[in-house]
Amino acid sequence: MRGTLLCDMLLALLFTHGVFASKFQEYILAPKHRSVTPLSLHAVYGDVKNADALCTNVHEPEGQRFGPNSSIILDFGKNIAGTVDFNVRSVSGTDEYIGFSFTESSMWISPYHCDSGTSATYDSPLWFNIPKKGRYAADKSHQRGGFRYLSVWHNSTGTVSLEDLSVSFTASPEMENPADYPGYFNSDSEKLNRVWYAGAYTNQLCTADPTTGNALGIPGTNWYYNGTIANGTSVLMDGAKRDRLVWPGDVVISAPSVFVSTNSLDGIKNAIDSLFILQQSDGRLPWAGAAFTRPGYFPFSFTYHLYTLLDLHLYYLYTGDVEYLAHYWGQYKKAISWTITTIDSSKLANVTSTNDWLRSGMGGHNVEANAVLYYTLDISLQLAEVLDDHSQDDLWKSIMNGIKTSVNERLWDPAQNLFFDNDHNQTPNAIHPQDGNSWAIIANLVDAGRAAAISTALTDRWVKPYGAPAPEAGATISPFATGFEVQAHFLAGFPDRAIDLIEFMWADFMLDDPRMTNSSFIEGYATNGDLHYAPYDNDARISHAHGWATSPTSSLTFYAAGIQITSGGGKTWMVQPRLGNLQRIEAGYETPLGHFSASWMTDPGTKAIIGSFNTPKGTSGTLILPSVEEKVIVKGSKGVVHPVSSADGLKFEGLSGGNYQIRLG
Secondary structure, eight states: OHHHHHHHHHHHHHHHGGGHHHHGGGGOOSOSSSEEOOOEEEEEESSEESTTTTSTTOOOTTOEEEOTTEEEEEEEEEEEEEEEEEEEEEEESSSEEEEEEEESSGGGOOSSOBOOSSSSSSBOOEEEEESSSEEEEOOGGGOEEEEEEEEEEEOSSSEEEEEEEEEEEOSSTTOSSTTOOSOEEEESOHHHHHHHHHHHHHHHHTEEOGGGBOOSSOOSTTOOOOBOOSSSSOEEOSBSSSOOSOOHHHHHHHHHHHHHTTOOOHHHHHHHHHHHTTOOTTSOOOSSOTTTSBTTBOOOOHHHHHHHHHHHHHHHHHHOOHHHHHHHHHHHHHHHHHHHTTBOTTSSBOBOOOOSSSOSOOOBSOHHHHHHHHHHHHHHHHHHHHTTOOTTHHHHHHHHHHHHHHHHHHSEETTTTEEOSOSSOOSTTOOOOHHHHHHHHHTTOSOHHHHHHHHHHHHHTOBTTTBOOOGGGSSEEOHHHHHHHHHHHHHTTOHHHHHHHIIIIIIIIIITSTTSOSSSOOSOEETTSOSOOTTOSOGGGOOSSBGGGOHHHHHIIIIISOEEEOSGGGSEEEEOOOOTTOSEEEEEEEETTEEEEEEEEEOTTTOOEEEEEEOOTTOEEEEEEOOOSSOEEEEETTEEEOOSBOSSSEEEEEEESSEEEEEEO
């Protein structure tokens, strides 16, 4: 009976495999059309008639009438971005004004001010003088990059009637239909489903017209966004409300999640271009793009210098654009050459810049910096193979060997089963960083036993219900650093831990806490759950749509569903599902070579993973499945294939692209 039931379930998975992309539209938060209207009325202050007339699906022929000094709060139900557009039906009075205030979090709702996109405590309303009836609209420099709540305040002595209020959705300007996702994800965990799509949407909010970036020095009063931060029609920024700048560390997290969801990669390319154009003559790449970096001012970060190189690799990997890679290869090697000059007698890079992701303590023989360097050199060898340039292979390999040995000998703390932050503070109270220990696993600096120990030690530090702490930044939870920890748990062989962390930190807290947007992910907060991010004095400044918080979107596709491409455009691939405690999972995405997809379920009796996956014709790759007692049969278009090894799982190599079914024998 169990076998028959499993066959029926497997057939159901296979039958529906090709239609899930449309079925999962229910989770997509992006609007299908650029005109967005408020979902509901949140609050009313003063003399207001027909207070809900501006809401979606409310048809009030007289519109909404504001008496003297009155206001309403509108709720869009999710974080959005755009310019306000409305019609004045009637006006009485000689000097009437309507002000609009925007806020992402419910903490800062007010008719009298916005939350903060600047260093000011609050930003002023966006004011419109209303001398007569007619249509009014904000220009693109007065778009608000992130807001869920919109306050409308009539602060004058006459009356004004409004109708047809909407917001022109300005995020992801390169997409004709913002809700058109070629990628998809679904599982038996509704929490994971919501997180995946919220991450995708967060990155859409963080993609904007490059002429509406942060010009710096923006006032809190009469604010605007008119800084040109890149070329092209769109650019992937750090945050929707702020900073509205290109930061390479943010891109290294957000780009993979863009790829598996919208696959809208122009913003990534334009971001990379904007960074390489600022490279210094000695090879150093900027901490951030224009206008943060500008003539006479070049702030530098060792890790972010390397992240620009990793961003270029990601773009090549997702597109297969060898010509674009070759265009920057000379600059790439120059950046690596400068980095190598920081290696000292310890065989580690000695970091002299304190800048990083706003963590403290960066400097010296830092474990995070050296792990990122080791990983970047490994990627560099892969790119050198693509371009048939082996001039630096021996040097790069030698440096990698030195880093691996020295990190494990000089920085490991056996008492904590974690790495110290550096070798100049190894006291009992020293910092054992979240970022560096996670990166040690991602970079493959440690063996399986040490990776497992790190995963366990990081898990033991979790602060439920809020998240995983980053002690290198004080009493802080960083979705950026925790995004690397999620990857580390998957790679260390503990998918249950990665899934648990995503569910309670991203779903239960970052989505469902009433102070959040219920749709996009916050920049950072405190370990006690306060929405306070240690680097900022002004809590209203915190971004609630930050691309660096979206690691779960790509991690669930690459590691849980197990669909990874390993060379440009997906010419080669590896499929290795890690379901953990999930019973079912499906995912798919597009590359220039075609569609990659997988559908998996856990056999309830044997706990074996069965299902199917599909890769484009003309590609090749490897399948890795966990070992189980019962026989696992893998069948493709050429018949049954057999594993080449089974020591650490069932490994099937040299598979040609196509559809494969996995079942129990």
